[in-house]
Amino acid sequence: MAAAEHPLRELSAWTWIDSTPDGLVSMVLITPAADGPPGLGALAERVGLRQPSEPLPSPGLRLVLHDGYAMVILPQAETALRIPADTGWADFVRRSGTVIVILGEQALAAGATRADVDRYLLDAVMPGRIWLGKTRLAADYASAQVRGETCIICGRAGRDLTPVGYAYTPTTGAPLGWPVAAHPGPCPTAPEEKS
Numbered sequence: 001m002a003a004a005e006h007p008l009r010e011l012s013a014w015t016w017i018d019s020t021p022d023g024l025v026s027m028v029l030i031t032p033a034a035d036g037p038p039g040l041g042a043l044a045e046r047v048g049l050r051q052p053s054e055p056l057p058s059p060g061l062r063l064v065l066h067d068g069y070a071m072v073i074l075p076q077a078e079t080a081l082r083i084p085a086d087t088g089w090a091d092f093v094r095r096s097g098t099v100i101v102i103l104g105e106q107a108l109a110a111g112a113t114r115a116d117v118d119r120y121l122l123d124a125v126m127p128g129r130i131w132l133g134k135t136r137l138a139a140d141y142a143s144a145q146v147r148g149e150t151c152i153i154c155g156r157a158g159r160d161l162t163p164v165g166y167a168y169t170p171t172t173g174a175p176l177g178w179p180v181a182a183h184p185g186p187c188p189t190a191p192e193e194k195s
């Protein structure tokens with residue numbers, strides 16, 4: 001619970017499996033916590049997510065899965081959002097690979113039901129409410145990252161890297177999982193910062 005978190009702020013998250021024209025897809029909605037400040041929109045824009053009125057982008061988000069949680073890595077921002085992820089969802093992600101990540105500007109209460117989530121997404125046809133992007137579980141990483149020698153989020157070395165779960169690389173069969181590590185807090189902004 002403690003060391004591997006990269007919270008930008010308090011977040012709420014929901015994971016589910018949705019039926020789309022492309023078949024079943026793993027979905028994740030991340031919003032500010034109910035009592036937290038709004039404002040994931042600026043981050044979403046910065047990492048290349050787009051509003052529903054625009055074509056669904058593939059901005060290069062990455063996923064690390066661990067027992068009970070997932071890290072959505074935003075390489076452009078050198079940060080990751082750590083969210084709860086139940087076993088069924090994580091297993092489906094491992095099998096299907098495709099995930100649609102949705103960041104919401106407005107808070108949604110942590111106890112929200114699936115119906116609440118549907119209503120939240122319907123209301124989000126208004127501009128400035130949600131940002132979406134598609135990603136796949138398996139991604140290309142530097143070899144030092146999949147060996148756990150450098151941070152899976154920022155790619156830099158560090159003596160205090162902490163195990164954070166499994167990153168996946170593509171193979172001809174099922175994605176291959178690698179135990180990976182990350183800086184225990186926010187990634188250092190520059191390697192020479194602590195010299």
Ligand SMILES: [Zn+2]
Pocket residue numbers: 151152153154155156182183186187188
């Ligand atoms: Zn890092």
